[in-house]
Amino acid sequence: AGCLYSLSVLAENKLNIVQEGGLAPLVGLLASPNPEVAKQACGCVRNLAVSPVNKEKLLHENGLPPLINLLESDDPKTQELAASALRNLAVNDAIGLRMVDAGALIPLIDLLTSQDKKVVEQSAMCLRNLSPLQSNCERMVEEGIMGPLVSLLRSRDEKIQEQATAIVNTLSMANAENKALVVEEGGLTPLINLLRSTNKRVQEESCITLRNISANTDNQVKIVQRGALPALIGLLHSSNAKLQEAATITLRNCSMNSENEVRIVQEGGLPPLIALLRSADSKIQASAVIAIRNLSSNSTNQVKISQEGGIPPLIGLLRSFDPKMQEQACAALRYCAENADNQVNIVQDGGLPPIIGLLRSGDHKIQAQAAGAIRNLALNVENKVRIAQEGAIQPLVSLLCFSNDDVDEQAAGALWNLSMNSDNRIRVVQP
Template sequence: MDNYLKENFGDVKAKNSSEEALQRWRKACWLVKNPKRRFRFTANLSKRSEADAIRHTFKAGLSDYKVPENVEAAGFQICAEELESIDEADDEKKLRSHEEKPVIRNGLRRKLSTYDLLPGDILHLNIGDQVPADGLFISGGSLLINLFSLTGDSKPVHASGVGIPFLLPGKEVQYLITQDACDPCSNDSACASDDLICLLVRDLDSCCLDKQKQAALKIRCLTKNKPENRVRIARAGAIKPLITLISSSDPEVQEYSVTAILNLSLCDENKKMIAAYGAIKPLVRALREGTSTVKENAACALLHLSQIEENKVAIGRSGAIPLLVNLLERGGSRGKEDACTALYLLCSAQENKGRAVQAGVMQPLVGLMADLGSSMVEMAVSVVSRLLGAVEARVALVEEEGIPVLVELVEVGTQRQKEIAVGVLLQLCEDSIEYRTKVGLAGAVPLLMALAQSGANRRKQKVRHPI
């Protein structure tokens, strides 16, 4: 074939012929009797000239366009040759048959193709969703995904990571979402729409673990800083399924649901509801078996629930107090603070005082009081003061060598620490001669006499009586 073409038509080749040669061939073969025959070497020359014009335009645009520094630093600089190599997707029917997604537009929920989205539309995305990205490289556009735009608790994903494309108009690219674009501890949460809240509550009851996880995470974000969201989400029925998810074997689901319950418990209206729906036992189980974060959040949730008087006895009887004592002894700084505060609230109920002493609470409390540089000294001595209403608490305090620590607080502590420590020492002195002797031997008498000479009249009278 090549020899025949060369002999009869000059430099015409079977492939990649020059435009001049193709014009000669077109004139020679202007009529094809059977269009279905394979031998139809008639290239579309007008399209070839259009392609040349497009390439010329791209090159001219690139010569005038300065790539942004952050784009260049991210390694997304595209040269003219690479730009020419991008082929347009010509199967428009295939592109238009994209799956419709639930979208909120102007407050109304509807299903739209992702190709019909407009600025301001809210698209629900999950891990694994594929998003068509039609960015414009020449004008500096790029793919932006804000997965949590509904909640406001988010950080937009800018075109600065691996795999985020810079694209030309008309190119279809499927960008796979591999992780949530969310930092739950960063920004304030926005008010959620009623449609979103209903969707999240429904997903909490889903059989799909991923949907449950995403819903619990979003509720956690929504309830972090917005009191109105806490009320609306609780009224929508989120509390019951969240309590169920606290017992999930998936550690992330458990963490998100415990934290969501914690956030909901910040609202006074929700405290009784959470306890009434049976959250105390699952929270205690999470406090016993969960990760360190889950334990701290469960302790904080129990702290808020214990602000309701009728919950204190129920929490104490559920076995929470030994676990809180363990967290007070071995937890991190935040866990210790929450455990100490929870114990302070719970021990206003008389029967919980004995439980706390039996769990060995006095030893970590005395240790915290002795650490004068700690921020927990005042809270620890406050818990000790509250526990002294039980006889066994006074015995445990003396056995743990708490009297010398209290005397040191009277000497070098802050004004508030001194007042509480003096109150504890006076309670011990009123209890028995043995304790009064121990307080005197620890060197408290000169300090108490000094306090009796100064300060308010009420404090003078309290100190002078035992002296």
């Protein structure tokens, strides 16, 4: 077994050993009462399992049960080799399902608490390979994986951190319960700390996990309370598109909370978010505009958005080919137009023509936001005249017959404000 172990390191020998009938006796030796023989056989099987062809043959030779049994060996090296062999096999989803059905999860999860770093790393890598399948995720959580994983997030070993963050990320995408469980098990603080990791993969997985768990409203508050904002805002400047996107989405989600709206701006989040309104990445741009929309519901933020130069790029997005982008940008401008100075700024920056143009959109949500924006802009005396001159009255009157209550309400409100001007009053009656 030891000789074959050495030979199996070479790629060509991996197939030759199996072709010459060596696999069946090697699988038999995995159950040898001699621990050294079992270890050598396990090492050889680990090497052979790299080959896709050999994976299927190992399954046919019933190699899973003895490999799983060796996870409970008293020898750390044997545990490492067995976990590594199973890791190689778990790349195949069908074999991964068989592995879980054969009882591999409990011993693999137990090995996450081993004092041997190599054992922990190989076990975590195996579990990572198993985790993409939804059914495996569910079984892992049922078997209590989250606690040990959260402990590994605090490891000083970057390889272990990388595996742990990847698994937690995958689990957090599976369902709402897992998003809450990550936080309940104490995962939030170490994930936030790992946003500053020098290992890009660890940083990415941590940030994406925070993005996932920030979909939960309670977690949105906790993420900010635990001090994540400085690191998340810093990542908005990252040259790594995945990091930038995940950080933007996390801030977008967190900005749905009224207290967080204030904190994000206080921590300096507004300038980079405004800059991302011009991002060439549509996903980043879309998340940034939603974040700005959320922040703009706060009266103090409305002033700061204008001061930081947010009005022009928002106006630019009104001409986007993406209806969702148009809707969110128009909503942000609608909120900003609650401020008297912004009512002037939006018109001066050329916002009227595209807003009026959106009254004719085929999307009732966009129409409602556009009518709402004009309603607020029309509170300004000079704007009442400009809005009428730009031809807004006729499309607003047309919207009064619309079947959507929100569109009707906003259009009626806009016409009411415009009719405070005597000339406009006549135009409203006789458009």
